Amino acid sequence: MTHTSDPATATATAKEHTTATSLRLEGLCRRIGGRPILDGINLEVAAGECLALLGPSGCGKSTVLRVIAGLDPCDGGRILLDGRDISQQKPARRRVAMVFQSYALYPHLSVERNLSLGMELRGVDPEQRERELAAVLELLQLSALRRRRPSELSGGQRQRVALARALLRKPQLMLLDEPMSNLDAQLREELRPQLRTILCGGRAPAIYVTHDQQEAMGIADRIAVLQEGRLQQCGTPQELYQHPANLFVAGFIGRPQINLLPQGDGTVVGIRPEHLRAVDEGGLAVRVRSREWHGASQLLLLESAQGPLRWTCDGNQTLGDDLRLGWERRHEHRFEQASGERC
């Protein structure tokens, strides 16, 4: 048995597992009983890129993964993996690995068997099996746990075993379905950089489904926002934040939520809470309703003639109850009220 003591070497070994490929979805559709669950999704993920699929629950983001993996049928459009349409291939032949939300570890097998059974049945020879197993155990710091059953592992450990099993598949595409949603907040934050190193930097593209925008921004190179089976916008976290394509993305990305002020001329102005400024005259007259302390900053919930407003300002500022607020023109987002599209 060879032990790779240097983590960098182990990472390199794990990366060799995958071949450089890219994924392209063209008009992907999925219907259940005539109702569209996915309605013409177009996406592209480059080799080594990690794309987060973000959206509220029920928006179809897990369905995208299931259709790509072949667990759900593809009712329209094409799935191109390196230019080859795999949409009608059997799931076993797609060379796609998936980490499930529940991890789906085989409960009757030890960590070691969970990881090696697949290789064994795929006919990998014993020597290579042992080598790859040792490398991936090392990479994910699981060596000490190799004889344990899944029920004897913590949530974070189970997640790492699931990830290790997916890596051993040497996938051309890596799919992760809310892999951190069963972990507590602190652990999630700790695991994020580790997961990022393993996913982005591999040679296969990865799609990471989550409903948590912090997680999406922390892990992914680009984020695709999904709502009611339609792709709303796809771009880097900065693009989504600075140039939301429509009202939904504007309202969904960024916490505290953006202020949306209807203008009466059929447009809506969006202004982020941190871009509001107190002004001496002009601007908008507001009245403070309540305050939330966030440590360095405070969030004020305000009442104005144009509806409620949120304002993030310096935590040390002492303020009266009646204020006037303004903002710079360059921070303003303008949307058409009827279509929701950006002007």
Next chain:
Amino acid sequence: MKAGTRTGLVALLLLWSLGPMLWQLYTSLRTPEALLAGAGGLAGGWTLANYGAVLGSDPPFWRYLLNSTVVGALSTLLTLALAIPCAYALSRRGGLLRLLVGGGLLAAAVFPYVLLFLALLQVARQLGLANNLLALCLPYAGLQLPLAVLLLQAAFAELPPELEESALLEGFSLWQRLRWILLPLMGPAVVSTGLLVFLFSWNEFPIALTWISRSELLTLAPAMARIAGSSVYTVPYGAFAAATVLGSVPLLALLLLFQRQIVAGLTQGAIKG
């Protein structure tokens, strides 16, 4: 409920269910005279002669035990071999088909099979299956198949679908998924279903009685009926009781052997793993 009352209730229930068996055991160890004399005291009248008589008869009693074991084991294997694929397919199907097939199976499972035995006898005659010990497996497996499929189908449906999907994405074939992932997790369900089939074939009377007439091919139930009716003038209580006791020993051993799986199988789904 007070502890005393509870203990009393449990004792009463145990007596109720174990009483007849204990009585058989007692009867099997008494001489005919002691049994007929009634309350002649427990000091005398004990004997092992009944066991000697049963085991020494021609053919010896162990022959029937062996016949029943062979028929039971083969019926169980045949039923499971057919029921597992059926149950798997049914559990992976949705909608109307599952409802119709499930309903049909349920109807077949609750149908009183005694009504079928004359028709089955005709079939046996036509196909020349009379006095063929192994042929008994055919009606036994057939009759138990519906119930076995229903039980196993429920067990398949209870496994989280991601387990199989995960194996599918790892490249496992259908057989590999069954062999390595699903069946090992269904151990309790498979064992308790198998035991139900085994018990049925162990206890089955009308078909065994009508299909088999040669005494060395008899299974337990008709063989015991023969012992009970072997003499016109007396009822051989002792011998019959000894046969009953001997006939239950293998079952008891089987239940003890699989105790853990049976309990797990019966309570399956009660608690989330």
